[in-house]
Amino acid sequence: MKRKLILLSLFLIALLFVSGCWNRRELNDLAITVGMGIDKSGENYRVSTQVVIPSQVAGKKGGIQTPVTMYKETGESLLEAIRKMTTASPRKIYASHLRVLVLGESLAREGIGDALDLLSRDQELRTDFFIVIAKKTTAEKTLKILTQLEKIPSVNMFASLETSEKSWAPTTTITLDQLIAELLSEGKHPVLTGIQVIGSQEIGETSENLDQIDPSAKVKYSGLAVFKKDKLIGWLNEEESKAYTYINDEIKSTVGVITCPEGGKLSLEMMHSKTTVKGSVTGNQPTINIGIRAQMNIAEVQCSVDLTKTETIAELEKLSNQKLEGFIEASIKKVQRKYKVDIFGFGDIIHRTHPKAWKKLKKDWDQNFTKMPVTVKVDSRIRHLGAVSSSLLKDMEKKE
Incomplete structure (x- = not known):
């Protein structure tokens, strides 16, 4: 009996030091971001986030509304641009479920090192998302194209790259930790898969693109981007x-x-x-x-x-x-x-x-x-x- 009382006392004392879910966040307070794009706007960064609209992807419920929405802001740093999105978004941008990061070609030619610094420091961000380069366009425009087989465009981009790497080969999947390792390597410069918008950008941004057997706009992976350290210098066919x-x-x-x-x-x-x-x-x-x-x-x-x-x-x-x-x-x-x-x-x-x-x-x-x-x-x-x-x-x- 004494042993049981002692164990019970120890458990009660231990409970005093357990914080519980002190940092929990309700889903209703978060804007689940599955795709992010980073472009250069003059000396500033322009960040675009593709956020899921839960009511449009839950179960069989659908309608004329698109399954995602986009928030975009410009700032001197990525963090500033992301925080400024709260002036338009009723919920805080939450990127722990990020599937694809798209970097604009103009940004890549200037250097992606600074842009990756925030992402590597963010404790909430997982590193299993794919990083690609928007070829001959901006990351923002790439994320705006609506896709058919997958309701969420960023999920479509993630799955397409994963499938292409397994079945075709001129593409490669690179995650954040792999890219950073190659940037820090003494004997290897990195490459990233390029992605293009094929067709009408204007129609591709609307639900009309989803109502066609042959969509007016598609996103397609195309070639590998060659980097010298963190700067894009050319493309492989x-x-x-x-x-x-x-x-x-x-x-x-x-x-x-x-x-x-x-x-x-x-x-x-x-x-x-x-x-x-x-x-x-x-x-x-x-x-x-x-x-x-x-x-x-x-x-x-x-x-x-x-x-x-x-x-x-x-x-x-x-x-x-x-x-x-x-x-x-x-x-x-x-x-x-x-x-x-x-x-x-x-x-x-x-x-x-x-x-x-x-x-x-x-x-x-x-x-x-x-x-x-x-x-x-x-x-x-x-x-x-x-x-x-x-x-x-x-x-x-x-x-x-």
């Missing part, structure tokens, strides 16, 4: 962006098209890819060797080939290897000659494998990167031919 994801071993699945030996096209679905990057230093000359092993399926045949022959499969594998090696090498050379910054992380490889040599090389690494020899070797294998083992065109030729 689709093929170059795919090369980047191959080098960084981020390929989950994608499609490649090769030309058949006798003409016509053949599509290969990449099912598995593994990239190994090795660095070496001879004297003061660093060298990078990239090895890629891949497994593919034949997905589509638009040429006359006999897929039942092992020599045909071997020839197709050889053509695939040559094409992959060709565009990856060309992409590396373009970055070396045009942008002159190491976005592939080759410096990190040298840093980890040759720390003593890195101490001498890191001061002028970008210059060393531009003249560094890089070799690419691809070993791809075709594992499956699909549901049929012969070419439809070849079968049709036999009937004639």
Whole structure:
């Protein structure tokens, strides 16, 4: 009995030091922000927030009202602009459920470091949202486009980028902590996926865009933005962006098209890819060797080939290897000659494998990167031919 009384007394004393939900916030007091855009307006920042309208997304309830609303303000700092939104919003902007951060291209060219400083310090903000660059437009205009399959545009942008990275490859998902790590890295400059507005901006901002089978406006991911430290300096096209994801071993699945030996096209679905990057230093000359092993399926045949022959499969594998090696090498050379910054992380490889040599090389690494020899070797294998083992065109030729 005494033991029980002692335990009860200890529990009662402990309760005195428990604060409970001292910082709780009611949902009715918060404006749930799922998308945020940051643009430059002269010397100031213009912040746009995409806020969910709960009544329009709850259950089956709907109507002519759009599912989100936008608040935007300009300030000398991001925090000032966000706090100024309370003059228009009846609720405090709450960004803990942020899905996408869009940075305007003009801001990115001036530098994104200051803009990221507030976000990295905010204790309420999670770091699992994606960061993208509004290509040839502003972040505000990008967030205004209404989408169909997903009621909330920012959720649509998040899901689209996630799906594209898994199934296509010229896009990449970067979160806040990953971006900051790359900005602070000595041997790698960051890249971010670009997003464009395709079609009529005016109609895309209205519910009319949702009432069409083929919407007048869409948002579409397009290429990778190349940064030198925190400043945007250029863009990679689709093929170059795919090369980047191959080098960084981020390929989950994608499609490649090769030309058949006798003409016509053949599509290969990449099912598995593994990239190994090795660095070496001879004297003061660093060298990078990239090895890629891949497994593919034949997905589509638009040429006359006999897929039942092992020599045909071997020839197709050889053509695939040559094409992959060709565009990856060309992409590396373009970055070396045009942008002159190491976005592939080759410096990190040298840093980890040759720390003593890195101490001498890191001061002028970008210059060393531009003249560094890089070799690419691809070993791809075709594992499956699909549901049929012969070419439809070849079968049709036999009937004639």
